[in-house]
Amino acid sequence: MPPRRSHKKSRAGCRRCKARKIKCDEVHPRCGNCTKHGVACDFEHPGVADSLTPAETPRPTTSTSNCDSPSTSTLPPTPSVDAETPLPLYRNPESLPLTTNTKSSRMMELKLLHHYTTITCETLAISSPVSERIWRNTVPNLAFSGANFLADALLAVSALHLRYNSPQDQELVRASHAYMASTLSEYGASLSKGINESNAEALFLTAALIAFQSTASRIFSRDDSGDLKDRSDGYVLPLSWFHSFQGVKAVVAASWQWLRHSGIVVPIIESQPALNLDLSGQNANFFGHLLDGAEEEIMSMDDDPESQELTRQAYRHAVAVLDWAHKIPHTGAPLVFLATVSRRFVELLEIRRPRALAILASYFGLLKCLDSVWWLKGVSRREVMGIISLFNPDDEEWWPRLQWPLRIALYEGDVIPPDVWGADWAAETALLEEASHNGNFVSHIELLSQMFTAMQNMPGGTAALDLAARQTFMSHSRTLDPSALIDNTARPSP
Structure with a gap:
């Protein structure tokens, strides 16, 4: 038996790779692992890593995905929340850099917003001019009023649409993942705090865009033959589609007391x-x-x-x-x-x-x-x-x-x-x-809302209603974990 070759352990890897206990290729100014997942690397931004205190040193998170998740980037830990509240899959995802240049990031956002308002918004409504106008004009204005998660959702969907035509563009891949990660984080936090009159419209529209993203993302999750398959068990049913759209239904039913008077939501629903x-x-x-x-x-x-x-x-x-x-x-x-x-x-x-x-x-x-x-x-x-x-x-x-x-x-x-x-x-x-x-759909939702109201009036009903809203977020999170798409991002759609 030949003698074992000696191995010299390198201690020059980036902090993110060290925290995740994986081999770093030590490439500067950004290592291969950080480049692959579109996250910050302290080779490139040493000030970010140096500014963390020992208590803020990142710890690897447990994930059922076979892919590395961006949630393990070098960022402060998520604040503690109630044990029953589902944690977002991403920690401060809005901090994930889309590019290494601030000006380039700004230009990317302008590009995505322009594409959304000129083209993507037209694809969100089928045979409904009224609904199309709302998605084009009203929804962005609502997003600009402080609903950051809605703004990020618009940009994520726009990036996915552009990516459909340019599947090899890694900037669009990172943008689509990062903006949706940010959407899910803030959307989940808002659901955990509760739906009210001030956020009901934005939460409904965001839930709808997340469902759209879930559906559209499936075109990027296929093998070279065009079939959607699990590596071990053949064809995978698109259950994420149902989870996302069922989530929209849950949000609508839980917030219908405010949405029934909305000049934004009701026309969208009535267009069906x-x-x-x-x-x-x-x-x-x-x-x-x-x-x-x-x-x-x-x-x-x-x-x-x-x-x-x-x-x-x-x-x-x-x-x-x-x-x-x-x-x-x-x-x-x-x-x-x-x-x-x-x-x-x-x-x-x-x-x-x-x-x-x-x-x-x-x-x-x-x-x-x-x-x-x-x-x-x-x-x-x-x-x-x-x-x-x-x-x-x-x-x-x-x-x-x-x-x-x-x-x-x-x-x-x-x-x-x-x-x-x-x-x-x-x-x-x-x-x-x-x-x-x-x-019509409004009368259908009225019946659904009455059921939710009855749940609230029952012992433990408020908890059940809150659980339904949280389950909505969990369904969306399972559906749109960007790390689950990493292995397929470079594959062009047929």
Whole structure:
């Protein structure tokens, strides 16, 4: 056995690498690890590290991610908070330098703001000029009034949009991550303090932008073949989409007493097509076959009457939303699915119940009609193919029910004929007018708000309401941890 080679341990690494107990390449003026994660390096800024007292020496944080998180940068520790309050994933992320030059940072912000107000804002609303004007003019003005987390959210979304067209631009990668990290930190702190009249609008708009960022970020989390996969377990369901949009719903319900009078929020909500759902499950409809055999499944797989009823309602409601959106897909109606399905339906997806997966595949089939929107381009094909990979082609029960989303996802052409789609879009206007008389999203939210009010009036209700708001932040944080995207940032989108 050859003698072991001697090893001389270097003590010249940067303080951040030392704190994290990893090898530093000692490259000046910025080591490779700090460059990779876009964080401060004391080689480059020795004054920052020297100004810390021994009590402020950073400690490595525990993370379930396989990637190094920017949260371990050389910055003061997060102030202590109540044990039940979820801690932000990032410590003072607004201090993370986007570039090494102050003037360059300012120019980056101007570039992002200009891109947001001229282009990105137009992509946040589908078929709604009123909503587009609000996102273009009113929302930035609200952000400038002191809602820093909203301003950072605007810049983060703008950076992601620019990055879509320039996927190799590492400055945009760092900007997108850093601004969203700052958004999540301040947004989470505001939720922990409580929603009130002064911050309700900004929190709603920020939650909406975080949900948008969560959805759009998925286009950068793929392997070279274009499939979204976990290294150990194949295709990964986009549960983060549901967590984020469900979070928006929770914020709206918790703050509706103030939002119902908002000249900003109400027009955005009213711009959505009115819900007109058949929840009986008795009438013939296009996706009714997805409910065939549901009762037998529920009775055999759910243990108690309460969970059985929750599952039954979750399936019926999800299919009802699919049927409604199937008739008016170009209005953006399919996006409503993410926010309106029940928490139980998301749980069924998490445990990969075949019926829930088949419903989800049909949902992504609906998104084929929105393939021209940059943040939804290719989503239908990619997600439908991913979900289908979870089924056995010899499964005689479920494989036939997956044929519609498969056929739609693989369809080549800008316009899908009615005989392929299964509905005549010529009647779309009439359906919208009919639906407008049967209630709208405002009435839907009124009912949701009443439920939250009832929760408040129950023993422990305020704690439950606060928990719902905190869970919203935690869902967003899990969804948009920038460190989880580091390994994929250099990969161009197809």
